[in-house]
Amino acid sequence: QKEVEQNSGPLSVPEGAIASLNCTYSDRVSQSFFWYRQYSGKSPELIMSIYSNGDKEDGRFTAQLNKASQYVSLLIRDSQPSDSATYLCAVNSGGTASKLTFGTGTRLQVTL
Amino acid sequence: EAGVAQSPRYKIIEKRQSVAFWCNPISGHATLYWYQQILGQGPKLLIQFQNNGVVDDSQLPKDRFSAERLKGVDSTLKIQPAKLEDSAVYLCASSSSSGVSTDTQYFGPGTRLTVL
Numbered sequence: 001q002k003e004v005e006q007n008s009g010p011l012s013v014p015e016g017a018i019a020s021l022n023c024t025y026s027d028r029v030s031q032s033f034f035w036y037r038q039y040s041g042k043s044p045e046l047i048m049s050i051y052s053n054g055d056k057e058d059g060r061f062t063a064q065l066n067k068a069s070q071y072v073s074l075l076i077r078d079s080q081p082s083d084s085a086t087y088l089c090a091v092n093s094g095g096t097a098s099k100l101t102f103g104t105g106t107r108l109q110v111t112l
Numbered sequence: 113e114a115g116v117a118q119s120p121r122y123k124i125i126e127k128r129q130s131v132a133f134w135c136n137p138i139s140g141h142a143t144l145y146w147y148q149q150i151l152g153q154g155p156k157l158l159i160q161f162q163n164n165g166v167v168d169d170s171q172l173p174k175d176r177f178s179a180e181r182l183k184g185v186d187s188t189l190k191i192q193p194a195k196l197e198d199s200a201v202y203l204c205a206s207s208s209s210s211g212v213s214t215d216t217q218y219f220g221p222g223t224r225l226t227v228l
Contacts, residue, residue, distance in 0.1 A: 004154070032214050043203055043219040044155065051214060088154050098143065098207060098215040099168060102154030 002027040002093045006103035014111050019076040021106050023089030026070070032092035033065055035074045038105065039085045048074060079110045114138065116220030118204050124226045130192035133223045137185070137206030143167075144181055145217060146189050147203040155203055161187060194227045201225070 003026040013019045021035075032051050036044035050056045050063040050072070062075040072091075076083055086105040093101045117136040125131050137144050143162050147155035158177065160168040163184040172179070176195070181187040191198055201222040207215035 008152075034216075043222050045219070046216055049214070049216065090154075098209075098217070099157065099160065100155075100217065102156070104152065104154050 002091075002101050004089055004091050004101050004103040006089050006106050008104055009107040010109045011106055012109045012111055013079050015079060015081060017079050019079045019083065019108055019110070021074040021076075021087050021089075021108065023072045023103055024070055025072070025091045027091065027093050028070065030091045030093055033063070033072045034090040034100065035063060036088040036090060037085045038088055044088055076108075081110050081112060084108055084110045116204055116206055116218055118220040118223055120223060121221060122224050124228065125194055126228050127196055128193040130190065131194055131225065132188055132190045133202050133204075135187045135189070135204030135220060137187075137204070138208070138218055141206035141208050142184070143207045143209070143215065144187050145205040145207075146179055146187070147205065149201045149203055149222070151200070158189070196227050199225055199227045
């Protein structure tokens, strides 16, 4: 069973702080990794994808990948109340084909 | 560009009844996915279509769930008969390429099913 593990939270951070969300995965051959944001009652929305070891930055978001440690993280700088949502880590477990396995998500709360 | 469309948005049925969900992917997207998301969990893939062919249905409970994608565009997911544990949000997603690992999947609004 290929697994993706996330801490369910809630992770509470004050406005303006950095939120750090973590994800580990079990399938060593996974090549593609995605972070989705899901507001309550809404569908998942892609915010970052990463395929190579290291960091990838997009605005206030930075994804970090360490394949040797089977670890993916998402940093949100200058957190805003609008960032309050559940963040789903998704790992492609289908080799070259697209087959996403999702974690259970981490609920982030940004407080005023 | 219009997003993934799903209907209905909400459905309440009693156990042992049947139900069907409809999905229209983003125009031109060849790959279509159906996911089940139980409250507090991440989405779980039920079935993946490439055009009108099934690529992966390994997690589809085939004794009660069925899906089709006629003409490689719209898709329908059916449950017959429904069980209490089928209460979940059913998400449809689509992607533009050939279902390769770097594809971005775009999700529809989902159908929230409650089985009483």
